Amino acid sequence: MSKVAFLGGGSFATALSNLLGEKDNSVYIWARDEKVVHDININRRNSKYMKNIVLNHNIIASMDIKEVLKDADYVVFATASHAIREICKKAKEYIEEKSIIINVAKGIEEGTSKLMSDILEEELHNPVVVLSGPSHAEELAAEIPTTVVSSSRHICHAEAVQELFMAPYFRVYTNDDLVGVEIGGAVKNIIALAAGVCDGIGYGDNAKAALMTRGMSEIIKIGEKLGGKKETFFGLTGMGDLIVTCTSMHSRNRRAGILIGSGSTMEEAVKEVGMVVEGIKACKAFYFLKEDLNISMPITDTLYRVLFENKDPKEGVLELMQRDRKKESN
Incomplete structure (x- = not known):
């Protein structure tokens, strides 16, 4: 199966990680908080952000961004929108050429008015897919039926992410209108x-x-x-x-x-x-x-x-x- 690297260890990253872990993917989470990393690896929980679920054994957390990104097929940016460019600069030397970038942050960059996909394409030069829609982490973690959209400038990448995330309780549609998807979410x-x-x-x-x-x-x-x-x-x-x-x-x-x-x-x-x-x-x-x-x-x-x-x-x-x-x- 795929190796998926999450940059950010918040509630939505945790819920998505658990979904992918249950599908037998190898999931790595990069988090800056040592307590979060320890909690995930030792207790199989992320008590700070998502305390009510036990995390799948396929999930590994680390503070070492190089380890998390090594050989990743997909890299999910699950940080606040205002931190996207900073994280890009920190991660770019470790991101594989083959990696498809998935963004779940919603917003535009203050000062430049650039969309998150614009920033990611500008900084990384990898294919970029946006995953967005009505999807509160708390309900996704509880496996309550949820539907979202996978969008990219190239539909083949959106379809790859659609296949990656599809689950009985998580339905993913595709849409080639990347700008519309991002503006609606922001x-x-x-x-x-x-x-x-x-x-x-x-x-x-x-x-x-x-x-x-x-x-x-x-x-x-x-x-x-x-x-x-x-x-x-x-x-x-x-x-x-x-x-x-x-x-x-x-x-x-x-x-x-x-x-x-x-x-x-x-x-x-x-x-x-x-x-x-x-x-x-x-x-x-x-x-x-x-x-x-x-x-x-x-x-x-x-x-x-x-x-x-x-x-x-x-x-x-x-x-x-x-x-x-x-x-x-x-």
């Missing part, structure tokens, strides 16, 4: 954070439905502008990911938003969640990108002001509701 984090803010304020289902629907409009606007296909945004990596991230308490973005809507500062919310909240960095990056592209994204605008300009969330919602009249299709 912008939905902004909308999920805003949905959490509305929940924290105490608004109900009407407000949530409106926010998600108009949020989808923002995803489509900027996604099409950047070259994505409209139909992609109505699929798993657009609408599907938006639904799960806006409605689930597994969502770090939603949980952080609830805290902010309840009166916590952004910093307090991130500390309480205890993990990276991708929607915060995504909001900042897409706020400036949509300004450069001259695209109207009022939810993103408002959330940016709440996060970075101390805008009162209730005032922000009121301003959204009282904007000039317009057609729904605009």
Whole structure:
């Protein structure tokens, strides 16, 4: 079977690793935390991130990135989006020419507005595949039915990753719209954070439905502008990911938003969640990108002001509701 190297030992990496281990692949996890490495190798658990599952015996953890990457058929980047370039530079001399790169991080690079696939192709020169969709690690680890999308500029690589991950409880589709898949996965984090803010304020289902629907409009606007296909945004990596991230308490973005809507500062919310909240960095990056592209994204605008300009969330919602009249299709 294949050797699969994971760069990052968080919850999603752990869940995916266990799936692949159960399929008799040789799975290596590179983690910086010595306690995580020890826990995986000795106790067959990752108590820090995914304490409720016993890990398959085919999984080995290490702090030695060279050992993890040696002879790997696939290398999975399972780190926070803002760390992708740093990890690329650290790993590139050890990544085999044959290795297919799989990215599961969602976001764009602050300052350059580059997609994760752009960074990986720029730094590594290996085939790149994005694996994305509505897939909370907690449910995947519990083998609850989950569906995702494998996307690449070359469909043969997407199909190879599809075959690698397919399992009775994990269905993988392919899609050649790499830009659309990545933009949907990144912008939905902004909308999920805003949905959490509305929940924290105490608004109900009407407000949530409106926010998600108009949020989808923002995803489509900027996604099409950047070259994505409209139909992609109505699929798993657009609408599907938006639904799960806006409605689930597994969502770090939603949980952080609830805290902010309840009166916590952004910093307090991130500390309480205890993990990276991708929607915060995504909001900042897409706020400036949509300004450069001259695209109207009022939810993103408002959330940016709440996060970075101390805008009162209730005032922000009121301003959204009282904007000039317009057609729904605009």
